[in-house]
Amino acid sequence: MQYALVNGIKSEASPNFKGLCICCGNEMISKCGKKIIWHWAHKTKCECDLWWENETIWHRDWKSKFPKEFHEIINIDDLTGEKHIADIKLNNGLVIEFQNSRIKEEEVLLRNNFYKNILWVVNGLSLRESDYREFCIALDKGNKVNNIPLTYLFNLNDSKIAMDWADCNAPVLFDFSEEDLELGKVLWLLIPTANQDKRVVVQLHFDDIKNLLFMDLDNNYMLISAIALGAKKLLNRFMTCEKII
Ligand SMILES: [Zn+2]
Numbered sequence: 001m002q003y004a005l006v007n008g009i010k011s012e013a014s015p016n017f018k019g020l021c022i023c024c025g026n027e028m029i030s031k032c033g034k035k036i037i038w039h040w041a042h043k044t045k046c047e048c049d050l051w052w053e054n055e056t057i058w059h060r061d062w063k064s065k066f067p068k069e070f071h072e073i074i075n076i077d078d079l080t081g082e083k084h085i086a087d088i089k090l091n092n093g094l095v096i097e098f099q100n101s102r103i104k105e106e107e108v109l110l111r112n113n114f115y116k117n118i119l120w121v122v123n124g125l126s127l128r129e130s131d132y133r134e135f136c137i138a139l140d141k142g143n144k145v146n147n148i149p150l151t152y153l154f155n156l157n158d159s160k161i162a163m164d165w166a167d168c169n170a171p172v173l174f175d176f177s178e179e180d181l182e183l184g185k186v187l188w189l190l191i192p193t194a195n196q197d198k199r200v201v202v203q204l205h206f207d208d209i210k211n212l213l214f215m216d217l218d219n220n221y222m223l224i225s226a227i228a229l230g231a232k233k234l235l236n237r238f239m240t241c242e243k244i245i
Contacts, residue, residue, distance in 0.1 A: 001021070001022070001028075001039060001040045001041075001052065001055075001072060001085070002039060002040070002055065002060070002063065002071060002072060003022055003040065003071065003072050004019030004020060004021060004022060004028040004030075004040040005019050005020045005021075005022055006018075006019040006020075010022065010068075010072075012038070013030035013031060013032055013038045013039055013040050014030060014032060014038070015030060015032040016030065016032075017029075017030040018030070018043075019040060021040075021042060021048055022072060022074060022085070023048050023049055023074055023083055023084075023085050024042075024046060024048040024049075024083075026042055026043070026044070026046055026048070027042070027043040027044075028040040028041065028042055028043060029041060029043050037055055037056070037057065037060060039054075039055060049083065049084055049085050051084050051085075051107070051111065052085060053099070053100065053101060056100050056123075058098070058100055058123050058126070058175075059087070059098050059100060062087075062098050062121060062175075063087060063088060063098070065206065065210070066088050066090075066096075070088050070089060070090055070091075071087070071088060072085050072086070072087070073085070073086045073088070073089035073095075074086075075089070075095070075114070075115065077114065082114070084111075084114060084115075086115065090213060090214055091214070092214065092215065092216045093116075093117050094117050094118070094119060094213060095115040095117060095118045095119070096118070096119050096120075096121060096213070097111065097115075097118060097119075097120050097121070098121045098123075099120055099121070099122045099123065100123045100126050101126065101127075102127060102164075105167050105168075108120075108165070108167075108168050109167070109168070109169070112168065112169055112170045118170045119170065119171050119172075119173065119213075120165070120168065120170060120171070120172045120173065121172075121173045121175055121187075122161070122165065122172055122173065122174050122175065123175055124161060124174040124175055124176035124177075124188075125175075125176060125177055127161065127164075128160060128161070130160070131159075131160060131161040131176075132176045134158070134159050134160060134161070135159045135161060135162065135174070135176065135188070137158065138154045138155065138158035138159040138162065139152050139154055139201070141154065141155065141158055142154030142155065142158070145200070146202075149202050149203055149204060149208075150202070150203035151200060151201070151202045151203070152200070152201050153198055153199070153200055154198065154199060154201060155197060155198060156196065156197060156198065156199055157197070161174065162190060162199060162201070165190055166196065166199075168190075168192060169192050170192060171189060171190070171191065171192060172189070172190040172192070173187045173188065173189050173190075173204070174187065174188040174189075174190065175187055176188070180205060183205035183207055183208065184205045184206045184207035184208075185205060185206040185207075186203060186204075186205055187203070187204045187205070187206060187209075188201050188202070188203055188204070189201060189202045189203075189204055
């Protein structure tokens with residue numbers, strides 16, 4: 001993890017430090033080597049948060065786009081006491097999970113159900129070498145249905161990475177490490193619907209959506225509508241997207 005409690009303060013790892021886990025309260029030791037990302041690890045093996053994924057530079061780059069107070073936030077289910085650490089949780093309740101490795105569909109749905117209001121950001125370059133190329137070809141084969149924001153309707157079958165996330169009932173942003181010098185990071189939003197053949201994907205820039213992420217929206221459908229289609233006509237336009245499908 002990036003943080004542990006040192007004298008009660010949420011702190012980043014530095015060499016030879018000890019702290020307490022923000023989730024389970026057990027002792028943590030800092031891991032600070034030349035070839036690793038500095039982090040905290042439990043001193044003795046424990047099943048603190050089985051959903052926690054070891055962080056990469058990609059995770060840290062993404063987290064650094066948000067103020068520190070929103071990083072690594074503990075979520076507790078009031079009924080069961082189940083606890084998990086969200087990568088990012090904003091004041092409006094939106095959880096943002098950064099996913100670099102393969103994850104089973106069932107686990108995605110478990111997390112969606114646990115966090116309720118969640119946005120996934122998926123590293124599009126980490127699984128298969130062909131994912132990005134295949135995604136671009138899928139867009140080419142699909143129909144462009146809008147120019148601003150650039151929106152396509154495409155066949156799920158044409159893109160394995162889109163298929164991987166087809167059953168996710170929360171919005172997914174694919175990050176293929178595309179960068180626009182003026183507009184910032186380029187992302188592709190896969191809009192969740194029940195349709196198993198066709199999907200709408202929308203090209204977004206992080207700089208365009210970052211303010212929307214902090215808006216107080218009721219649930220992730222409002223969020224994706226707002227992100228994808230602009231806050232002004234959000235529901236109207238989202239319904240149009242549904243109709244296109
Ligand atoms: Zn722990």
